[in-house]
Each structure stands twice: as C-alpha cells, then as structure tokens.
Amino acid sequence: MAENETTQGLHENRVFAPPAGFAAGAAISGMDAYQQLCDEAAADYEGFWGRLARENLAWHKPFTQVLDESDAPFYKWFADGQLNASYNCLDRNIENGNGDKTAIIFEADDGQVTRASYRDLHARVCKFANGLKSRGIKKGDRVIIYMSMSIEGVAAMQACARIGATHSVVFGGFSAKSLQERVIDAGAVAIITADEQLRGGKPLPLKSIVDEALAMGGCESIRDVIVYKRTGGNIAFQEGRDLWLNELVDSQPAECEPEWVDAEHPLFILYTSGSTGTPKGVQHATGGYLLWAALTMKWTFDIKPDDVYWCTADIGWVTGHSYIAYGPLAVGATEVVFEGVPTFPHAGRFWETVAKHRVSIFYTAPTAIRSLIKASNSDEKVHPQSFDLSSLRLLGTVGEPINPEAWMWYYKNVGNERCPIVDTFWQTETGGHMITPLPGATPMVPGSCTLPLPGIMAAIVDESGQDVPNGQGGILVVKRPWPSMIRTIWNNPDRFRTAYYPDELGGKYYLAGDGAIRNKDTGYFTITGRIDDVLNVSGHRMGTMEIESALVAHPLVAEAAVVGKPDDTTGEAICAFVVLKQARPHGDDAKKLAQELRNWVGKEIGPIAKPKEIRFGDNLPKTRSGKIMRRLLRVLAKGESITQDVSTLENPAILEQLKESA
Numbered sequence: 166m167a168e169n170e171t172t173q174g175l176h177e178n179r180v181f182a183p184p185a186g187f188a189a190g191a192a193i194s195g196m197d198a199y200q201q202l203c204d205e206a207a208a209d210y211e212g213f214w215g216r217l218a219r220e221n222l223a224w225h226k227p228f229t230q231v232l233d234e235s236d237a238p239f240y241k242w243f244a245d246g247q248l249n250a251s252y253n254c255l256d257r258n259i260e261n262g263n264g265d266k267t268a269i270i271f272e273a274d275d276g277q278v279t280r281a282s283y284r285d286l287h288a289r290v291c292k293f294a295n296g297l298k299s300r301g302i303k304k305g306d307r308v309i310i311y312m313s314m315s316i317e318g319v320a321a322m323q324a325c326a327r328i329g330a331t332h333s334v335v336f337g338g339f340s341a342k343s344l345q346e347r348v349i350d351a352g353a354v355a356i357i358t359a360d361e362q363l364r365g366g367k368p369l370p371l372k373s374i375v376d377e378a379l380a381m382g383g384c385e386s387i388r389d390v391i392v393y394k395r396t397g398g399n400i401a402f403q404e405g406r407d408l409w410l411n412e413l414v415d416s417q418p419a420e421c422e423p424e425w426v427d428a429e430h431p432l433f434i435l436y437t438s439g440s441t442g443t444p445k446g447v448q449h450a451t452g453g454y455l456l457w458a459a460l461t462m463k464w465t466f467d468i469k470p471d472d473v474y475w476c477t478a479d480i481g482w483v484t485g486h487s488y489i490a491y492g493p494l495a496v497g498a499t500e501v502v503f504e505g506v507p508t509f510p511h512a513g514r515f516w517e518t519v520a521k522h523r524v525s526i527f528y529t530a531p532t533a534i535r536s537l538i539k540a541s542n543s544d545e546k547v548h549p550q551s552f553d554l555s556s557l558r559l560l561g562t563v564g565e566p567i568n569p570e571a572w573m574w575y576y577k578n579v580g581n582e583r584c585p586i587v588d589t590f591w592q593t594e595t596g597g598h599m600i601t602p603l604p605g606a607t608p609m610v611p612g613s614c615t616l617p618l619p620g621i622m623a624a625i626v627d628e629s630g631q632d633v634p635n636g637q638g639g640i641l642v643v644k645r646p647w648p649s650m651i652r653t654i655w656n657n658p659d660r661f662r663t664a665y666y667p668d669e670l671g672g673k674y675y676l677a678g679d680g681a682i683r684n685k686d687t688g689y690f691t692i693t694g695r696i697d698d699v700l701n702v703s704g705h706r707m708g709t710m711e712i713e714s715a716l717v718a719h720p721l722v723a724e725a726a727v728v729g730k731p732d733d734t735t736g737e738a739i740c741a742f743v744v745l746k747q748a749r750p751h752g753d754d755a756k757k758l759a760q761e762l763r764n765w766v767g768k769e770i771g772p773i774a775k776p777k778e779i780r781f782g783d784n785l786p787k788t789r790s791g792k793i794m795r796r797l798l799r800v801l802a803k804g805e806s807i808t809q810d811v812s813t814l815e816n817p818a819i820l821e822q823l824k825e826s827a
C-alpha cells in the first residue's frame with residue numbers, strides 16, 4: 166500500500182463476490198454486462214443517454230436533442246422533450262395494469278399501518294393538485310413542504326410535480342429561522358405543513374414553527390399555509406391564510422390532467438450546506454432527474470415487481486426525494502414509508518419492521534447501523550438475529566463512509582451473508598447514485614463504494630485538474646455532465662459556477678467537494694472525506710460557517726470556529742471553539758454557558774446543528790495575518806497533541822486553553 170493510503174478502507178483486503186443466485190436475475194448481471202454499458206457510454210455518450218431516457222420514461226413530447234452544452238456549465242438534457250414526473254410515477258403504473266398494486270405501506274410511529282395502492286395514491290395526488298390549483302398555485306410557483314414522514318408528504322411533492330409547481334422540502338428538524346430563510350430565498354407562495362409530527366412517541370411542533378418563521382417577516386410571498394392534521398394537537402389558526410388540507414382537497418375531483426413541462430423545468434429546489442455563506446438552493450430539472458431516479462432503482466437496487474423496498478431516509482433530504490418520493494414510484498415498486506425513529510419503541514424497530522412487512526430491499530445510513538450495533542450489543546432482544554429477516558435480499562447504505570467493521574456487521578447480522586450491500590456514494594447535487602457496487606456484478610470490498618455507474622465519468626485529479634494515478638489520493642470530479650446533475654443554484658448562478666465548475670480545474674469538471682483515492686489493483690474508489698469546510702454528522706451535511714454564524718449571533722459570543730471531530734456513532738461530531746466578549750468562564754459557569762449556546766444553535770439552525778463539544782478560549786489560534794488555523798483546531802478537537810509547526814502562530818499560548826472542554 167502506498168504511504169498516503171491512510172483510510173481504514175484502503176487496507177481492506179476482504180472481497181465478497183455477489184451471491185450467485187443474485188447475479189443470475191440481476192438487471193446488470195456480471196462485470197461484462199457492466200463493462201458493456203460503460204463501453205456504450207464511452208463510444209456514444211449522447212446515444213447512450215438518449216436510449217435510456219426513451220426506454221425508462223414516458224414522454225408527452227419526445228426530445229430530439231439529448232445534451233445541449235452551448236451554455237456550459239449550465240448543461241441541458243432532453244431540452245425540447247416534455248413530460249410530467251407525477252404522470253410517470255402514477256398514471257403510467259395504472260396504465261400498465263398495476264393500479265391495485267400497493268404503492269406505499271405507511272408504518273406510523275406507533276406501528277399503525279396504512280396502505281395506498283397506485284390507484285389510491287393517484288386519486289389523492291390529483292385531489293391535492295386540484296386543491297393547490299384552486300388556491301391559484303400554478304406552474305413555476307415555488308411551494309415549501311415542511312412535513313412529517315407521511316403518505317401526505319409524498320403526495321404533496323407529487324401534487325406539486327403534477328401542476329408544474331417547484332417544491333422545496335425543508336426537513337422537519339430545521340428551525341423557524343432556517344425555514345424563513347428558505348421561504349425568502351425560494352420566493353415561495355405557499356407552505357404545506359402538518360399540525361405536529363410524531364417521533365418516538367412524542368408530538369413535535371411543525372405548524373407553530375411555520376407561524377414563528379412567517380412572523381419573522383420577509384415572507385410576504387406566502388399566501389397559503391396548508392395544514393395536514395396528523396395529531397390533532399392544539400395549534401393556532403390564522404383565518405384567511407391557514408387552511409386544513411382535508412377541507413381543501415376532499416371535495417376536489419380525483420382526476421387532474423398533468424401539466425406537461427419541458428424536461429428542464431425545475432422539479433424541485435433542495436437547500437444544502439456549502440463551505441461558505443447561506444445554504445444553497447440546489448435546483449434539479451424534471452427529465453434528467455427522473456430518468457436517473459428510475460434507472461438507479463433498477464441498476465443499483467435491482468428492483469423487481471415483487472420487492473418490498475424500504476428507504477429509511479426523510480423526505481427532507483435528497484435521499485427521500487430520489488429514493489422515496491420519485492424513484493420507487495417511477496418504477497412501480499411497493500415501498501415502506503416510515504414515520505418513526507430507529508430506537509422507538511425499542512432499538513429493534515428496523516428489524517421488526519423488516520419482518521412485519523417482509524421487506525426485501527433495505528436502504529439506510531451508516532450512523533443508524535452503528536447506533537444499532539451498540540444497542541444490540543447490550544440487549545439481545547433488539548439484535549437483528551432475534552428477528553425473521555429472511556425476506557431481505559439486498560442492503561444499501563448512504564450518506565457517509567461506512568467503516569469496514571460496521572459493513573461486516575450489517576453483512577453478517579442483517580444480511581445473513583446472503584445479501585449484497587450497495588455502498589452508494591452520491592450527493593444532493595448529483596440527484597442520484599454515482600459510485601456504487603452493482604449487486605449482481607461488482608465484487609464488494611467493505612468501506613469502498615467501488616466503481617462509478619455506467620455513464621458517470623468519475624475521476625480523481627490533483628489541484629490543477631490533472632489525473633492522478635491509482636493509489637494516489639486526490640480530488641473527486643466528474644468529467645462529463647450527466648442527466649440528473651444540479652442545474653444551478655436557485656437565485657445564484659455565479660455561485661453555481663464557482664462552487665462546482667471552478668476555473669482551477671479548467672471550468673470543465675464537476676467538483677464534488679470530496680477527496681478520494683482509487684485502489685491500485687482494482688481501481689475501486691474510496692471516499693476520504695470532504696475537502697471543504699463541510700461536516701457530515703450522522704449523514705447530515707452542515708457548513709462550519711453556518712454554525713459559526715449562529716454562534717456569533719449570540720450576544721455573548723465574540724468569535725467562533727467550528728471543526729469536525731471523529732465520532733464512533735455519528736461519523737463526525739461538531740466541536741466549537743468560542744471566544745466570549747467577556748472573561749473566559751470556568752467550571753460550572755462554562756458548562757452552563759455551553760448548554761445555553763448549544764440550545765441557541767438549535768434555535769438558529771435546528772437540533773442537528775448543536776455542537777457536541779464547546780471549548781472556551783481567550784482567543785483562537787491565528788496566524789500573524791489573523792487567519793484562524795483550523796488544522797490545529799482539528800488536532801485539538803481530537804484530543805491529540807500538536808506536533809505540527811506552530812511558528813507562524815501569533816499566540817501559541819492559546820492552544821493550552823483550548824484543550825479543555827466545557
């Protein structure tokens with residue numbers, strides 16, 4: 166192994182061939198079939214994507230041009246074609262004779278189950294769409310969805326798609342302030358929400374947070390707040406602005422002619438964190454996005470008509486868009502939609518639910534796996550082996566690197582060594598899977614996302630954009646545009662160009678923001694982590710700058726620097742170094758203030774952004790020119806001693822203070 170191959174996964178030499186029975190029936194069966202598709206893409210890139218787009222989507226008006234690069238990097242795909250995403254996800258399945266097939270099995274927090282067939286879901290979406298239209302919401306309008314996991318949440322997204330409104334789902338864990346910022350940036354005309362959400366047996370507010378967000382001002386574009394009654398909890402109602410979902414939709418007709426939109430029409434905006442500034446509104450198009458959501462369901466998940474598929478993500482994240490709200494429905498699958506949390510009423514809930522619904526494909530995050538490993542080590546009753554998991558045939562992970570030990574546990578204890586694991590690397594910006602094993606083809610190596618999907622021209626380059634040889638780490642890029650890629654940053658095309666197509670790389674390569682390395686022998690990719698100031702905590706992406714801005718907004722805080730530190734369960738944990746406007750606190754005072762600051766960040770951004778650790782100093786380690794030396798803070802956060810050169814440091818004495826956690 167080369168010296169710089171430091172990541173755990175790179176020292177992994179266990180290889181797991183896809184189970185023989187699996188390969189036989191798989192959509193892409195064997196490495197030759199994979200290679201053939203890669204060759205097809207290399208030989209005729211547009212021909213390849215054009216064929217797939219015709220085969221996998223129903224077009225109202227066929228496209229004549231596949232890729233338009235004339236305004237690069239604002240690439241357009243299938244631009245003169247027209248389609249509707251909701252038609253592709255619902256009507257098409259009914260026309261194919263699957264109207265009575267179960268589309269969604271809703272597993273509520275308390276274990277209650279509700280089912281919706283494709284016909285039911287179609288009717289609900291049409292009524293919802295007609296309800297939105299009756300409020301004057303139309304094609305091109307932006308609609309914020311701030312909802313719990315529910316059939317209504319999926320229906321809300323589909324209803325927007327049906328009428329050509331661009332949705333922007335905001336995760337239900339974000340604060341009023343985060344919600345307000347997104348409403349303003351998107352210029353949304355309506356918010357769809359619920360009275361409350363149920364998680365782990367507890368009602369959590371949604372509607373009251375909407376009220377709070379709108380009261381902050383600047384949200385005058387919002388005309389309607391549509392409220393789904395989930396718990397019946399007590400909420401305030403503002404006449405003329407707020408309306409109950411059921412009152413809006415119940416009397417609507419169950420048919421709604423889809424609004425045919427151009428392939429490039431923005432299907433949704435989803436805000437995500439970057440290294441600087443406010444969250445970026447990642448804009449996705451309709452045609453290319455839906456193509457990839459559908460196709461990766463077939464390629465990566467090998468979805469079959471009898472599968473029961475379950476992705477445990479929330480619709481507030483891109484995983485819940487591509488692999489709950491759109492992909493599974495676009496291929497006519499039966500999917501579980503889960504409202505609850507993995508640890509309620511006990512830490513065996515995932516496995517119990519797999520057994521209950523005979524789930525065959527299970528897709529979750531490494532963080533969840535790691536926390537369930539811990540729980541099942543101390544309580545046999547919640548161990549996966551205590552449940553009947555014989556229905557499983559494929560497992561997946563997403564959102565962060567999976568450490569080989571967690572991979573092995575998942576493989577042995579959940580998959581019983583029968584189920585391939587797809588470790589899917591992708592991003593909000595990529596719309597769908599990019600680098601992942603194919604379950605019927607790719608030999609798996611724990612901790613490696615293996616190889617790019619056919620047509621995805623992923624590569625590793627150095628800082629000037631030159632290819633680096635296998636075995637040498639570098640920057641992950643994608644050399645050619647692909648259909649489901651981000652189109653722009655809403656309201657900020659300049660930021661799109663500089664963030665993703667930087668001049669340093671020649672302006673031609675998509676910059677993922679991750680470091681990666683390819684194995685010398687196999688060419689397999691291992692992601693080595695973000696190369697920017699973006700943290701990944703439990704698979705949730707957060708900018709250090711956002712958390713710093715939240716901290717300095719507190720009246721007592723003068724300065725703050727946030728870094729990630731490795732964490733056994735959450736992957737990374739947030740560690741904040743804080744300088745106060747007053748004397749540095751000690752002991753209980755420090756503890757009390759740290760707690761206050763944590764809650765403050767929770768209020769400013771959302772509970773997921775609360776720092777795990779806070780350390781107070783009289784200053785931060787800075788160079789003579791005043792630049793904060795983050796690499797030193799990272800070392801301190803890990804609890805390691807500083808061996809680096811600190812000669813450029815203005816104030817070396819400060820390091821001693823910052824070793825101590827409040």
Ligand code: WT7
Pocket residue numbers: 437482483484562563564565566567588589590591592593594614677678679692694695701704705706
């Ligand atoms: C970042 C994207 C992918 C949808 C959910 C997260 C990290 C994602 C993996 C993986 C290693 C991964 C990367 C990426 N990441 N999947 N399989 N192995 N790292 O989407 O919030 O946009 O975050 O998550 O760092 O850049 P996101």
